Amino acid sequence: FIITRTCAFITSRRALMGEKNKDRDASESRKRKSQKLEQKLEVPSAPQVRPFTVSIAIPGAIVFERKRSEHQLATVAGSIARALTLFRVDEVVVFNDKTDESRAGAAKLARIIQYLETPQYLRRALIPLHEDLRFAGQLPPLEAPHQPRADDWIRYREGAVVAPDDAPTATTSNSVDVGLSKAVRVKHRIPVGTRVTVKMGDDSSRSLEDSETYDLVSPAEPREVAGLYWGYSVRQANGLSDALRGGPYPGGYDFRIGVSEEGASPLSGADLSVPPIKHLLIAFGGAEGLHASVRKDAALPGAGTEGVFDLTLNALPARGSRSLLCEDSVLVSLSFLQPVLDAHLSKSM
Numbered sequence: 591f592i593i594t595r596t597c598a599f600i601t602s603r604r605a606l607m608g609e610k611n612k613d614r615d616a617s618e619s620r621k622r623k624s625q626k627l628e629q630k631l632e633v634p635s636a637p638q639v640r641p642f643t644v645s646i647a648i649p650g651a652i653v654f655e656r657k658r659s660e661h662q663l664a665t666v667a668g669s670i671a672r673a674l675t676l677f678r679v680d681e682v683v684v685f686n687d688k689t690d691e692s693r694a695g696a697a698k699l700a701r702i703i704q705y706l707e708t709p710q711y712l713r714r715a716l717i718p719l720h721e722d723l724r725f726a727g728q729l730p731p732l733e734a735p736h737q738p739r740a741d742d743w744i745r746y747r748e749g750a751v752v753a754p755d756d757a758p759t760a761t762t763s764n765s766v767d768v769g770l771s772k773a774v775r776v777k778h779r780i781p782v783g784t785r786v787t788v789k790m791g792d793d794s795s796r797s798l799e800d801s802e803t804y805d806l807v808s809p810a811e812p813r814e815v816a817g818l819y820w821g822y823s824v825r826q827a828n829g830l831s832d833a834l835r836g837g838p839y840p841g842g843y844d845f846r847i848g849v850s851e852e853g854a855s856p857l858s859g860a861d862l863s864v865p866p867i868k869h870l871l872i873a874f875g876g877a878e879g880l881h882a883s884v885r886k887d888a889a890l891p892g893a894g895t896e897g898v899f900d901l902t903l904n905a906l907p908a909r910g911s912r913s914l915l916c917e918d919s920v921l922v923s924l925s926f927l928q929p930v931l932d933a934h935l936s937k938s939m
Contacts, residue, residue, distance in 0.1 A: 638935055639817040645681035645843065646674070646924075647833040647873040650696025650826075652916045655877045664725035667702035669917045674703075675732045677924040678819040681837070683871075685827040687886050696826055698722045704824040708785075709737045711769035715750040716785055736812070736821045740769055745792055746812045746820070749774070751784045766804075775803045787811065787820075831889035834871065834898070843871035848895045849923045850880040851914075853902035862901070864930050872927070873899070874919050903927075 648670065653663055674682055684700040686692035705717055705726045717723070731737065736748050749766035752773055753759065762779040768788055776788060789805045812818040827833035834846060845867045875883050884890050884898055891897045905926035906914065914922075 639815070640678070640813060640935055642867050642934060643680040643839070643869050644678065644931065645683060645837070645869065645871045646679055646920065647683040647685055647827070647830070647871060648699075648916060648920065649692070649830075649874070649876040649883055650684050650686045650694075650699050651692050651876040653695030653698050654691060661725050663698070664702060664729060666915075666917050667699055667726075668706060668729035670920055671703050671706040671732060672730075673917070673921040673924055674822050675734050675819075677928065679822050679924070680813070681823045681825065683825045683827050683833040683837070685830050685833040685883075687883065688829050693828075700824050700826050702726050706732055707734075707821050707824065709748050709769060711740070712748060712750045712767070712785065715752065715767065715783065734821055735818045738769070740771075743790065745790060745816055746807070746818070747788050747790050748809075748821075749786050749788050751780045751782050751786060753782050764803075776806050777803050778806065780806075829887045829889065830873065830883045830898075831887045833873065834890075837869075837871075839869045841869070843869045845870050845901075846899045847872045847927070848880050848899035848902045849874050849905065849919055850895055850902050851904055851907075852879075852881060852895065853904040855904045855907040862903075862927075862930050864901070864934070867934060870931075872923065874916055874923070876916060877913070 652666065658666065670682075673679075682703060684696045684703070686696040701720060701722045705713065705723055706729060708716055710731065735744070736746070738744050738747065747768040747770075749768035751763050752765050752767045753763050754765045757763075761782055763782050764776050764779045765773045766776050766786060766788055767773050768790070774788065774790075776786070780786065786806050787809045789807045789811070791804075809820060809823075812820040823838070825833075825837065827836055835842060837843065845864060847870070849872060873880060873883075875881070881895055884895055895902045903923065903926075905919075905923040
């Protein structure tokens with residue numbers, strides 16, 4: 591009898607403890623769900639307006655290095671495009687080595703990277719079908735701010751000028767497809783097929799009235815006024831010298847960084863000394879290194895990188911692989927330099 595009562599007591603106690611454990615687990619589960627919900631509902635802080643631009647230059651020769659297949663090349667281009675977006679790069683320059691093969695490689699790489707940057711709803715109107723894009727549609731989207739969903743109302747939208755329904759053969763139009771339920775009207779007539787940036791306004795409850803007209807703005811305005819990252823432009827250059835000296839900025843690039851195994855290896859990006867910048871350019875080399883691209887370009891002085899760049903950097907000297915692919919170098923170097931860019935952003939506030 592005593593043994594029976596003891597066993598019953600132990601069984602009852604275990605059952606009671608089990609119920610308490612279940613209650614505690616349920617309470618912790620509800621707490622975790624509540625925390626996750628709070629994280630989802632957390633409103634992000636307003637983006638900071640960045641008063642400078644970041645450009646990178648990469649060699650088209652990486653297309654033919656390591657005998658990559660078409661699918662592998664698309665994956666490489668997707669990795670580079672993803673890094674550009676994550677670190678808010680404004681311009682990518684794809685340069686060749688002034689040979690027919692490297693020109694073809696640069697064109698192929700630039701075409702895929704441009705395809706990925708273009709909002710999905712504009713690709714059919716702006717980008718012709720091409721064999722280089724055979725695998726580009728399988729790559730993950732960049733999901734940048736200028737690539738909104740159809741039901742998102744944001745202050746700016748990228749659009750393509752389209753012919754109006756009542757004049758399908760028109761060569762100019764003030765009707766713009768911005769990825770919403772219908773095209774919007776702008777204040778000026780522009781050649782059909784032109785990519786434009788439309789200022790939509792801040793009111794998310796607005797409806798697309800036929801009488802409403804919208805303003806066209808510079809593609810730089812979302813970054814300069816609203817602090818939004820607005821994608822990257824793509825430029826092809828005939829050699830590294832053209833990549834360094836050309837570009838959309840009247841004064842050129844005021845600070846140029848070369849990423850090379852021969853460069854300095856500071857402990858962190860915060861240890862770098864970079865003066866105030868307006869237009870930063872970061873150049874990368876292929877399998878032979880950046881110095882090979884310098885040596886092959888007769889328009890550049892000397893045989894090394896010293897007289898070409900303001901700073902030569904090796905962001906990953908102690909790596910675990912014998913090789914550092916260009917797509918690896920882009921991601922590592924941009925991550926390494928992020929503290930420098932953050933410091934310049936803080937100083938400008």
